[in-house]
Amino acid sequence: MIASTLRRFEGFAPTSRANLRRDVLDREATRDITRDRTATGLGITLRGLSKSFDGGAPVIDGLDLHIPAGQFVAVVGRSGCGKSTLLRLILGLETPTAGRIAIEGGEAPRRIMFQEPRLLPWARVLDNVAVGLTRDGRKAQRRARAAEALAEVGLAEKAGQWPATLSGGQRQRVALARALVSHPGLLALDEPLGALDALTRIDMQAMIERIWRAQGFTALLVTHDVAEAVALADRILVVEAGRIALDVPVTVPRPRRRGDPDLAALEGRILDHLLDGRA
Amino acid sequence: MPALALPSPEAAARRLAPWLLPAVILVGWQIAGSAGLVSTRLMPAPLDVAAAGWRMAETGELWTNLGVSFLRAASGFLIGGGIGFALGLANGLSRLSDRLTDTTVQMIRNIPHLSLIPLVILWFGIGEEAKLFLVALGVFFPIYANTLHGIRSVDPQLVEMGRIYGMSRPELFWRVVLPGALPSIFVGLRYALGIMWLTLIVAETISASSGLGYMAMQAREFMLVDVVVLAILIYALLGKVADLLTRRLERACLAWNPAYRSA
Numbered sequence: 001m002i003a004s005t006l007r008r009f010e011g012f013a014p015t016s017r018a019n020l021r022r023d024v025l026d027r028e029a030t031r032d033i034t035r036d037r038t039a040t041g042l043g044i045t046l047r048g049l050s051k052s053f054d055g056g057a058p059v060i061d062g063l064d065l066h067i068p069a070g071q072f073v074a075v076v077g078r079s080g081c082g083k084s085t086l087l088r089l090i091l092g093l094e095t096p097t098a099g100r101i102a103i104e105g106g107e108a109p110r111r112i113m114f115q116e117p118r119l120l121p122w123a124r125v126l127d128n129v130a131v132g133l134t135r136d137g138r139k140a141q142r143r144a145r146a147a148e149a150l151a152e153v154g155l156a157e158k159a160g161q162w163p164a165t166l167s168g169g170q171r172q173r174v175a176l177a178r179a180l181v182s183h184p185g186l187l188a189l190d191e192p193l194g195a196l197d198a199l200t201r202i203d204m205q206a207m208i209e210r211i212w213r214a215q216g217f218t219a220l221l222v223t224h225d226v227a228e229a230v231a232l233a234d235r236i237l238v239v240e241a242g243r244i245a246l247d248v249p250v251t252v253p254r255p256r257r258r259g260d261p262d263l264a265a266l267e268g269r270i271l272d273h274l275l276d277g278r279a
Numbered sequence: 280m281p282a283l284a285l286p287s288p289e290a291a292a293r294r295l296a297p298w299l300l301p302a303v304i305l306v307g308w309q310i311a312g313s314a315g316l317v318s319t320r321l322m323p324a325p326l327d328v329a330a331a332g333w334r335m336a337e338t339g340e341l342w343t344n345l346g347v348s349f350l351r352a353a354s355g356f357l358i359g360g361g362i363g364f365a366l367g368l369a370n371g372l373s374r375l376s377d378r379l380t381d382t383t384v385q386m387i388r389n390i391p392h393l394s395l396i397p398l399v400i401l402w403f404g405i406g407e408e409a410k411l412f413l414v415a416l417g418v419f420f421p422i423y424a425n426t427l428h429g430i431r432s433v434d435p436q437l438v439e440m441g442r443i444y445g446m447s448r449p450e451l452f453w454r455v456v457l458p459g460a461l462p463s464i465f466v467g468l469r470y471a472l473g474i475m476w477l478t479l480i481v482a483e484t485i486s487a488s489s490g491l492g493y494m495a496m497q498a499r500e501f502m503l504v505d506v507v508v509l510a511i512l513i514y515a516l517l518g519k520v521a522d523l524l525t526r527r528l529e530r531a532c533l534a535w536n537p538a539y540r541s542a
Contacts, residue, residue, distance in 0.1 A: 091443070109445075118434075118436050122535040131454075134445065
């Protein structure tokens with residue numbers, strides 16, 4: 001899998017620097033740049049969204065944002081910039097102090113994956129995946145769907161094991177299967193790969209991208225890792241002091257090659273922005 | 280190969296190893312007694328104790344007293360443990376219940392429950408109620424405290440995960456909170472079993488007309504040292520049996536936890 005991830009994409013012609021520059025400067029990043037496929041994703045619109053805790057300074061400060069259905073959006077920013085809070089607000093885990101959140105596109109479930117796998121240690125792997133399903137339907141049917149999701153992340157043979165017997169990367173894959181088993185319309189990823197080693201991380205990135213392309217949910221990835229954001233996302237949001245400071249589309253076609261010069265340039269630009277913010 | 284049907288010598292040795300030290304002590308004790316190194320009037324040899332046990336088993340006296348003690352222990356444990364468990368759950372799950380009762384419970388906890396014996400005798404005489412009350416009171420606190428602690432220390436991240444995945448409150452309790460609290464509840468159970476025997480024996484020794492503690496006290500009156508030692512050995516065995524049963528239960532309930540998995 002690593003090999004396939006690292007493989008150069010043969011038919012890829014690099015866009016010119018000038019093109020990239022113009023794209024990067026294009027603030028109209030809300031246009032839909034996802035490929036055509038049967039979209040099951042949810043669209044998200046935020047208007048004047050604010051959140052402060054216990055009357056303190058706002059963590060999210062009058063934020064406006066539209067995410068079209070099926071888009072893969074990465075949110076980057078320095079720690080404490082409010083990116084995780086933004087994610088939790090969209091998921092409905094926090095209530096906004098002011099503003100409005102509208103989720104369009106139906107009743108598909110919204111799921112989140114955390115940095116920790118958060119598996120139930122006392123439930124076997126398959127039962128942990130089945131937690132992601134609603135309680136209706138026959139038990140055998142639910143188990144079959146859970147097994148299917150587990151196979152999707154390549155862990156079919158671990159179904160009967162306790163989570164304690166799995167490696168960190170495997171546990172995170174089980175958490176991914178649990179998030180995906182109900183075919184969500186929105187998958188929020190709160191630094192899901194932050195605790196993994198570099199190679200496992202690359203594996204997981206490829207897996208998330210593959211499943212996203214197959215299922216068409218809207219993906220919202222919060223990450224510290226700008227390279228990861230650039231490799232996976234259609235669009236990158238840089239959050240600073242509770243606002244969106246930069247909204248950049250990533251137009252490099254998929255599958256993307258690791259170390260691609262355009263991606264590297266974009267990564268450099270975003271990093272510059274983040275580091276400038278410190279000065 | 281027929282040899283496969285039998286446990287290997289190493290496995291047999293591993294199983295017998297814990298019993299080696301008790302066996303050595305028993306043999307040494309017997310030799311010391313037979314050789315006259317220890318006065319058998321103060322410390323009878325193991326064979327004399329076994330003979331006393333046989334004698335009392337034949338008359339049925341041993342079984343009656345054992346049965347009476349066991350019944351007292353079990354019912355006191357069920358009452359006190361049940362109340363402790365219920366209150367521990369209530370205070371772990373409800374802030375209101377916790378605010379109303381926890382301070383009171385903590386104050387009562389600091390009274391050694393055996394210091395209540397004079398009062399309990401005044402209240403209940405030397406009837407069954409006195410023993411039930413003391414055992415229930417003694418068992419209550421470890422079960423209460425550990426159930427409460429277990430529920431408080433359930434990983435809040437798992438609870439949040441359960442909420443996000445749409446678990447109802449009962450579901451959250453049965454699938455996340457209770458299994459998470461179980462290791463701690465078992466710790467309370469073990470403590471409680473120890474306190475259960477201790478309380479009962481003390482209560483029976485001081486005020487009773489039947490039971491193991493009474494049997495030992497009666498024997499002292501008649502200088503039947505072998506029966507006194509017999510009673511003490513039975514306590515040791517009962518403690519071991521209670522511990523064994525808890526361990527079995529732990530292994531069955533906590534198989535997911537690497538700390539409890541059998542080797």
